[in-house]
Amino acid sequence: MKWFLLRRLGGALFVLLALSVVVYAAFYVAPGNVAQIACGPRCSPAQVAQVSEQLHLGDPLYTQYWHFLQGLFAGRDYSTGTGVLHCQAPCLGLSYQSDQQVTELILAKLPATASLAVGAFVLWMLLGVGTGLLSVWRRGRLTERVLTWITLAGMATPVFVIGLLLIIVLVTALQILPFPDYVPLTEDPEQWAWNLLLPWISLALVSAAPYARMTRASMMETLAEDHVRTFRAYGVGERALVGRHALRGALAPVIALGALDIGSMFGGAVLTESLFGIPGVGRELVDAVKHVDLPVVVGLVLVTGFFVVLANAVADILQAMADRRVVLA
Amino acid sequence: MRQPSVISRRVAAATAVLVVAAGAAACGPKDNKGGDGSSGAAGKPQKGGTLTVLNSKPQEDFDPARLYTSGGGNVPSLVFRTLTTRNREDGAAGAKVVPDLATDLGTPSKNATVWTYTLKDGLKYEDGTAITSADIKYGIERSFAAELSGGAPYLRDWLIGGADYQGPYKDKKGLDSIETPDAKTIVFHLDKPEGEFPFLATQTQTTPVPRAKDNGTKYEEHPISSGPYKVVKNEGDGERLILERNPHWSASTDEERKAYPDRIDVRSGLDSAVINQRLSASQGADAAAVTTDTNLGPAELAKVTGDKKLAARVGTGHFGYTNYIAFNPKVKPFDDPKVRQAISYAVDRSSVVNAAGGSSLAEPATTFLPDQAAFGHTPYDHFPAGKNGNATKAKELLKEAGHPKGLTVTLTHSNDKDFATSPEIATALQEALKKAGITVKLQGLESNDYSDTVYNLKSEPGFFLGGWGADWPSGGPFFAPIFDGRQIVKSGYNFNSGQLNDAAVNKEIDEINKLTDLDAAAKRWGALDKKVGEQALTVPLFHPVYKRLYGESVKNVVISDWTGVLDISQVAVK
């Protein structure tokens, strides 16, 4: 287990560093005069040159990257004009656009994204697993066929289509829900939930389908396994068979998938955030990329990557813990 | 992604320079101008209450040195007083410049190269200390520091020694061309006559900054207020800004700012759709809400138009801005005036206006200067295209130019969905020119790439969509950067896309700049525009119109032609 975690950590570090190199290289060749952007459109060439020097934009790529790494592991100092701003490790640098520390900026955006992800996760897990179990319970009957079609429809609908349709129906026509306007949980929990309901539902509807299908398939497979047969042959009732002996094994891959999905969603559900105007990580990424705000992009990619990698590891561990036959080595 | 607001951070500013910090303008509906000059909820405006401002763009860089505003901006103007400021009145009257910290608009020397200002008595910061002319000098000097870049270029261009000055952090000695003989007097020495200096003095760079409180790039977190409100909370780099009354501000020294609400809560980072949705719902705190940066998009306008109650809560503003086609005559075939004229004839302004959001959001333009007296607007239409373009005339000209079989050209535009230089406009032109036998290929660039490409002499395409806005309502900053031969920038952003370097034009610009009678100057700008228009270096397309919703209990809505947006220093919520 210890070795497994260590190796995982090493792998994750590699992936993250590789990601940052890729992004650095891509943006280095990308057009967009960063110094001019940072300085403002009417800056004189001399001023642009000053800004460029201040941001170390004239340095070769590897030097810039080295500074980035230094910041990441040791922290970096920036001049405020009258003094020095120390950006503590892990320092992802300052945004070209707003001079804000990237770490602070991302931390400020994370709660919205996390709210979106966690709520949607809970909803789609309930919906997906519930639907899956229901269709196993009612297998071979009309209910199962109807559920199969509903899940297929869910899989076929992009989140922005479902979201827009829900806006038309729930916001415009029926006026049941407000147009989402993110309110921090700390500010007003009720409004927080009320405003996020629409995005949650949208995400849950499109995301639940694979879970329903997986739950169903996995349950069917597990119910056919030898050990379930054993307990059936010993007079154990169907309910106990499903609840005690099938569900646990069947849900392991479902939960692992859930971990993966929520992990990647922590990196920003770009579409949902854009559609509903939720000020989260995903929207920030779109914005930063459009404005060649390299430190923010790199920071966000690293954070996103971190969550993906973390989710993968968690998924593996969950699966292994659920299934003791798998040895973590 | 909702329709992006007109403003998207500093970057987009290249095309919408001024719109950026001022927040786009909205003057009272044109047809509604005669009345008492203000609209909004009925009843006498009273002090008190909280005004909510719902914005998409955060008030980042809330530092007077870094702000690029027209007339001191909207939210910034609540905190930062300047030497002069804009007249807070509806419509054309609002396009005038009036004194703020200073007692008058400044005393020019004979040739308008030296400007002297005297401060009013009893001016205080939020901490009760007195405002001195040295603080104004220091504030201006700060704006030269590379750390605090972002402001307009004029101080650098006009002040003697400004081009080389690096700001007070690197250069402790200061800028000699600003003198403060005593605590109340400040004198500016310019390297050439500038009759419009009072306009420049409205920008936040002339806000006093006490040297002792300056902490560089961190100053934006809590800038020291000289205005009616002070910053009590600044979260997320200007995403949430809470302003409360500054007890040391005195209405007796400030004729412009009404400052009715007790508290101003600026919430930004909101999606433009959310802002408009909330304003139209006008629920709870949103009833006392306005926006200073989010227009109604065409789709939203369509919805609002159908609802009388909502329509009554829409402010309409005009702001000096022109969207146009720019030519680079160094690129064939645009070196041939006939080709440029042919295109001028061929454009279908009604399609273009539709693509820009329809006739309520855009007015067709045939002049480069905006349709406002302050700019000295002189009507002309040298190449009458009518409503839908004159393809016949265009074809004739093309034939004369030696292109009897038509032409194939590339039109560069931005990929932003901003209804200005966006693909929709480009496609509308593509369709119109097709009728005149001109095949247009579209080259859409991402916004940064677009600015870098079209505003750079080295990469400037021959045929592209551009836009230009006023730093202040006058011909100077509107006309000169585009047509003054000495403002062709070799490295860096160049806005004289037509690369016009005509001695006569340059000379006339210099002559007008010497005038300190701004009305007289305006007339000459208008005449010059008409003259230069003959060269067909640009094809003016339309002037945008801004529509803004405001909450139900918002009173005293004042929209000047300077900013085009309701002035929150005038708004009352009680």
Next chain:
Amino acid sequence: MSQVLPAEGAGAVEAPAPGAHPFWRRLRARRSALVAAAIVALLVLAALAAPLLAGIEGQDPTTYHPDLVDSASGGVPIGSFGGISAEHWLGVEPLTGRDLFARIVYGARVSLGVALGATLLQVIIGVGIGLAAGLGNRFVDQALSRITDVVVALPVMVTALGALAVVPTSFPRPVLIAVIIGLVGWSGTSKIVRAQTLSLKSRDHVAAARLSGWGSWQIARRELLPALAAPVITYAVLLFPSNIVVEAALSFLGVGIKPPTPSWGQMLSDADTWYQAAPTYLLIPALLLFVTVLALTVLGEGVRTALDPRAESRLRIGTGRKKEADA
């Protein structure tokens, strides 16, 4: 980083009996799959015959009709249901008055074409990398797996924007989008192929082929590729609709297909704000996208069950992640 994807050595998909055609028989037996196939065929035909169809209608996708929209009220189409009429079968676009039917059929070309190209690329890269990782030694496998991890963690948005910025604008945009989606989305295929390869590699008939004297390449070609066909096709059929969604998502976010080329996602993106003023403008591409993806998914299901009735749980298909296009 492993996936919930096929557990290693979970047993390669058993071959369907060659020679006989139980695949077609099983596929035909599913009525839903047949209906879906018919819809897909119709869409493909419509896309191929776009100029013809628009010609029959008498419209084209680019001509502006400024007279068909109400300019003063923001450019709403004049007439009910977004200006549906005998001349404009699905109405016209707000602001421009362009014909929606023509844009829809031309848009189908782009949406389907991009998705097809992207899917092919994903399959080719995925099979290549997966095979190499499965057959290669420990080092090769590790290296390729790490590369796969990086690709998995790379947001498609960043890649798209990076590529859009670097590649000259003269490069055809739909091709570029297909390439980007292809380059970012092959990891699923490669993981399946790698797992299957590892499983197949341990099979005795592969050992027998080695003893017969074949080299690695010939073994891959003769013994592995045919066995990989079923799982890969199965996966690819489901990748296809999800690629349509990714293209739509990119266009929706404004980093995909550029006007005036119509694509469904880009139309949706334009229609986004019009849900109140001109609902048909939004509903038409939305429904079409829905029907297309649904039909393709149902068809994919059919193909999958026909190819391998037992594979249900092994493949992880179209997760929320993919939909989010954040992969």
Next chain:
Amino acid sequence: MSLVEVSDLSISFGDVRAVDGLSFSLEAGGALGVVGESGSGKSASAYALLGLHRGTGAKVSGSIRVAGVDVSAADDAELRALRGAKAAMVFQDPLSSLDPYYAVGDQIAEVYRVHNRASRRAARARAVEVLDRVGIPDAARRSRSRPHEFSGGMRQRALIAMALACEPQLLIADEPTTALDVTVQAQILDLLHDLRRETGMGLLLVTHDVGVAAESVDEVLVMQSGRAVERGPVGEVLVAPREPYTKALLSAVPRVTEPRVPSDTAADDGEVLVEADGVRQVFGRGKSALAAVDGVSLTVRRGETLGVVGESGSGKTTLGRMLVGLLEPTEGRLTRDARVQMVFQDPVSSLNPRRSIGESVADPLRASGQRDGAAIRARVRDLLARVGLDPDSYDRYPHEFSGGQRQRVGIARALAAEPELIVCDEAVSALDVTTQAQVTALLAELQRELGLALVFIAHDLAVVRQVSDRVAVMRQGRIVEEGEVDQVYGDPQDPYTKQLLAAVPALDPALAAVRRAARKELAAA
């Protein structure tokens, strides 16, 4: 009334009729062995006794009474009351038959509580009790382990303990020892024997292995294609079978006690084809490294057959793969001066299901550079005929053949490369005994004709004795004993060899009893 009464039982799965008009009965306390080759319907019949076909879509007709319950008429509750309490079942694969997520003791307790009103604690105590009874050492502690922490034999004991938990009148054992090594098999069979004597429960033992039946039951029922062929006391049926099928079956069973007919091709001075010198094969690295083969030296000479015998995990398959070159030894020297080929264990996976068998057989020809299609086809036809297949079956696919036929195809493919040595890795283990006999006969014939050397790897001591000239006994990656086959089998020197040989079930029930006693002594000593 009999404990089990089955009359006219028929079971069909879709179009396939698995059991066809089967009738038998078992008295209380009796032990019946149901013996048959694969597909004879023996397991399906056993499942029917507990009504396990219910809800699977299988059609069951006829009457079944078990411990007084009419299984076909009983409702779900009655059936559940029967299952586990009155009749309990032990399955073939003990690992997959236990729930991997729960401790073994908990699983037994759960079953106990289904049928008895008992507290959790009491149920756990009962679980420990039965675990102790089936010989799990330190049962209280081990009851908290999960199945994967047990060895194969322990798991089967645990399953038996579960069966014992409710003191059933009938124990149904479906191939209870097939997945186990021969020494473990002997222990389990002895355990079953003891339990039966002690508790007086009836035993229905389903097995393909006649030897296993001989060891454990009083009566046998021989099944073929869903029908009963012969039934009688074990001593009679196995010693003096009446029916031809039974006779054929018994004659095909290799006997470990029977000396081999010496082969005429083997010669001590034959040319050395393969020589291994201290070869090792290590899998994994660091702490998890495992030496599958740990220093083996041997030689194979032209024309001889070397048997390699060992239990699972002894390294014999790894050794075989090294001999043909599919694996490179981690250490040691291996010289190969001959063309070698291999015949694999699994007739399903050893042929590519997507290619016709002709193509598979032609592989070595094509790989060696032959391009002439007609010549290849002709050669393949010869080869197919040589291994006893229809030469015209070139274009047919593996799934159209039976296991034995596929193994013949595998042999033809090996022959196509004109090898001098063929390594047969458990080449007949997956086959029924009758087929097994045919294939071994074919191999012997080919060896005689072509002067081939064979390395015959198997876990079945009897088969190895039948075919080999020399034999090597492997254990934990090493050869513990090697020598002339009759000498090793007749007079084993190594204690492990002795143990192995003692564990082999005898076909003669009388002998089986003697050997059981001997095993006891050996264990006690």
